[in-house]
Amino acid sequence: MPQHPEPPPRDRAALPPALADVQVVVFDVFGTVVDxxxxxxxxxxxxxxxxxxxxxxxxxxxxxxxxxxxxxxxxxxxxxxxxxxxxxxxxxxxxxxxxxxxxxxxxxxxxxxxRLDAWPDSAAGLQRLRQRLVVGALSNGNIGLLTRMAKHAGLPWDCVLSAEVFHAYKPLPAAYLGVARVLDVPPAAVLLAAAHHDDLAAARACGLRTAYIERSFEYGVAQPKDVSPQPGNDLHCHDIAALAAALGC
Structure with missing residues (x-):
């Protein structure tokens, strides 16, 4: 796979208002953070x-x-x-x-x-985001699964928000709005990062900001995904390091 140099952070003062207001970044996990x-x-x-x-x-x-x-x-x-x-x-x-x-x-x-392994950029990218933002999982995985996965893969979450917390599997609105509710921020202060456009579209419908993360080989090298940008997302990033840079981290 081609190597991508770690991008430098943007000046947060220069971020568009929609991104400058982000306080929380939550991640889809299966496919986006882990392989x-x-x-x-x-x-x-x-x-x-x-x-x-x-x-x-x-x-x-x-x-x-x-x-x-x-x-x-x-x-x-x-x-x-x-x-x-x-x-x-x-x-x-x-x-x-x-x-x-x-x-x-x-x-x-x-x-x-x-016991899923993280993508090579995941742990360092999450740690970089945590320097300025609250960073968590928003996954359909249950709490026990996500907690043990984080331990196995070295994922430095600030919090694990599972569909189990809300008794609502994504893409039900209760999952996305539940993040804003439990962390006491407006929906627009939450950004969902995911490698799946349907997840991101559902989050946008609830007022969240969205970032697409390219995971070309989520289904294996023999079955590459189309990771072309689609309209609607606030950001389109090669990996989590690029997301951190785009958010000024």
Whole structure:
């Protein structure tokens, strides 16, 4: 992958008013801060090398939104993501010849989501942002998952705001507005950074500022994403270091 030199910070006094008013930066986590696909592929290569790790990771992730949608639309009560991940895992294991795994093996594999590795720029970029701003996670992951992930990956959050706090999976407005409420700031003082345009669009609809983070290889090097800028976002950044620089950090 090409190397990008760390950009210097902008003068905060020169920031546009919309960005100068930002006090809190919250991040989508899966794909934006941590490499879920690569982490699962590496796990499979070590434990079950006969399995196509790329296909396995994509199949597991494909169950993510449908499982949450059943909670969002009220067809099932609030359920944490660890449980939803496990249900999807149990469903796909036979497809990959792993239907024989016992409970201990299934439980350990399900916790791979607690052991995801960060993108190379993530920890340093978050630390740089924390020099001036409150920095947190805003993820559909549950609190236990996100806390153990931060410990594993060295993510220096000021706070972990999970959908579990609000009992609302993104993109429900309660998740985005909940950040402003619990941190006692106006929605416009919160910026969401994410590698997913649908997440950012939902945040903007709630009055948050938004920054797109390019993660071309979220789905692996064999399946690069289109990371072209789209209208509406306040910032479009190659990585978290570039976001920090753009915010004067």
């Amino acid at each position: 879920w696909h690569g982490s699962i592929v590496r796990e499979m290569a070590v434990r079950w090398p006969q399995v196509d790790g790329h296909a396995f990771a994509l199949a597991w992730r494909a169950g993510y939104q449908p499982a949450m949608e059943r909670v969002r639309n009220g067809s099932r009560p609030w359920t944490v993501l660890d449980t939803l991940h496990r249900e999807v895992l149990d469903e796909i294991l036979p497809r990959f010849g792993l239907g024989h795994l016992d409970e201990a093996e299934r439980a350990h594999l399900n916790r791979v989501w607690h």
